[in-house]
Amino acid sequence: MDKDSEKIINICGSEGDLDSFPDIGSDPNYVFKNDPLFETVALYDLEGNAINVNSWIECVHYVKGGWSNNHLLLVNSEKDIFFFIVISISFYFFIRFFNKKYEKK
């Protein structure tokens, strides 16, 4: 078993046959059918985008395309959000400060 197959089985399970996996390629019009027996897996790409896959075929397709369930690969915006919150709160105090000054006048 090569490393890629091992990764796919780890993430998506071994429900299907990888050797006869259909060539979906990059056809944007390919429709993945939901498998109610397949437990939804969340996958992430290098840019931090997330997707929930609902069938083994869909899962394999995305993992082959570089998606992973590894959280370490995530682009995590929490630090950005932190700065956004800090700036917003500072902005609030700034407005409030000048509003009070204006009211005094």
Next chain:
Amino acid sequence: MKDTFLKQKFYIPFLGIITIMPWFLSSLGQKVTTKSISIENLGFYQSNICDVSFFKVIFSNINVRNIQFIGTNVQDINCFGKIMGMDLVSGKFYMYVGTNIHINIFFQTIFWIFLLTLFLKKDETKAQRTVVPLLLIPLIFTFQIISESRFYSYIHESYNSEITLSNYYLINIFLIYLFLSILIHNHVVPRINNFINYFPFMFLFVGTFFDMNINFYLIIFCFFGLYNLIAFKDYKYFNMIYFGFSFIWIINFNQNGSYFDVDKIRGFANTTKSTSALLFWIVVIFLSIHGILYLLKYSKINLNLLKKNFLISGTLLFLLGTVGSIFPGINFYTFYTLGLNKKGIDKIASIDGNTWRGLASSAESVGEFYAFSLLFFFIVLVKNKEKIQQIEFIYLIIIFFALLRSNNFAALSSFILITAYIFLIYKFGFNRKYLHLIMLVLFILAVLFSISYFSYGSLSKGLLFNAFESSSVFINTENYYNNLRYFEEENILEILNFNNQSENLSSSLLMLVDIFTTENNIPFVPNIVAVVSSLSLVINRSERWGVFIAKYDPSISDFLFGYGPMQLNEYYLEQPMNEPNGLLLPHSSLLVLLLFSGIISILIFSFLTYKYLIKNFSNLGLMKYLLVFQIINLIKSDSLLYLSSFVLFLFTFIFSTSEDREEYSKSNI
């Protein structure tokens, strides 16, 4: 913020713009073309993740009804408001919309505070300001994230409960709660005199943070709860009793980390069975009760304003629910913006026994709210000797229609009976004694009719039959026929030996069987189990209460003192049973009270009801009928599990049993 910076007629459009702003901003700079929602484009939306904005999809597919939008938590802030995939299941499209836990709380906090600031007028307040809540509130509510780890790790992939300076997940939550506390301090405190007059809007702006298990108002109440504790030394008995109960809850608690799916009671129930989560809910409920009492104490209740707000909120609740049931985009928008516990219904047609809940998470509780609003209106009308205005007439028709659609027969019938009673006595001067005599005769006739309709056997044993039906005894057997046979042959005790499974039955079921089959019955006094069973069958609660009995397996201490506030894990998850799917709640607020704080709290509540309502009945004004209405309805509904209904009950209890004779003497005819 000045009260006059915006004219009142611009409030609604302005708020509308604010609420769509985050979704609109996420649509800027979109590189791919938005496509229609169809089978042909399913692949497009499955491949182009985080590329298409939700805002544009809504406007490009305004006529598509066959779709449901589902919020999905994304780590990358750039994916907020973007489409994160689409599925087609059983002919219906499911489209995932990117949201983010921190952005959600931050945005919803600002919007709801802004809403309060716009509508609640500033007033001179005697409230003593303190900065204590500014620090304590963020600490308490950030602690929830750590204590309910099962819930928050499930909804957020990068959940991290470590207390470190590099854990931005937790720091952001703390900062947002700190900001919320500052906003309450600066903008809500100066408006507390008016807060209660606007509380009916809690049924519309439910205030549950998206994806989270906390409610905006709960934070506000806790904030003022701290004010109450610092400023007043009142409620000593309540504090002592609560402290004693808390001690017992913590001592008896068995932590196992089990997860309870809160579903429609999200924001007002514990999810994770851990000691820290129990501690959190003990503190939060304690502070919330103090906070509500504090707000009631400081509020200048304006009956006409309150009446108007009940009518407007009831009308909007129904109209927005109707629009949301037609347009899937608006359904998602209202879910997010109003902070609903559960997504509004997506069908205009009624379901399950012809109920229609609209935006509310429970048809039963919203039915009670509609009926309460109508009753409140008519009481104020009689009390103030007013006439119905044209606009009020429209509100009344809409709310009455909404009440019919909620299919809450108990709320509808109790509203009609109480309103008729009030009008006959107070408006038309009907003789009270004759009316009571007629009511007594009608009651006896109803009892006789029930006995002839259901048969005595069904009435007396229906509850136990349903309890056994839901229990684990007959699992993997032809349960219905087995169960029925034992009951028909009047051999209930034999069921306990069936398959040697009696040890799996709940302690409450065993106790009721014991009481029902005892040979020490007092002659001519009906057995208490038979009485409760008859009542349950007549009010259509036999099946639901049967499920409760099958599930409720308390120890002596749990029975006396309960499991603790908002603790449903043990009741819901730990008793094996043959149950239908879905979240089955006890369907009685008395049973909810029994679960949370035991039989002792029911006795205390009964004593308080006797002392303040029954004993004092003739001295109270017309508002006492609101409390009568609430108590009748709460026996058969579990509305106290919803924060807005809980506040409504506390408000009614305190408002209607107030000792202020001056205010109420006008109505004592």
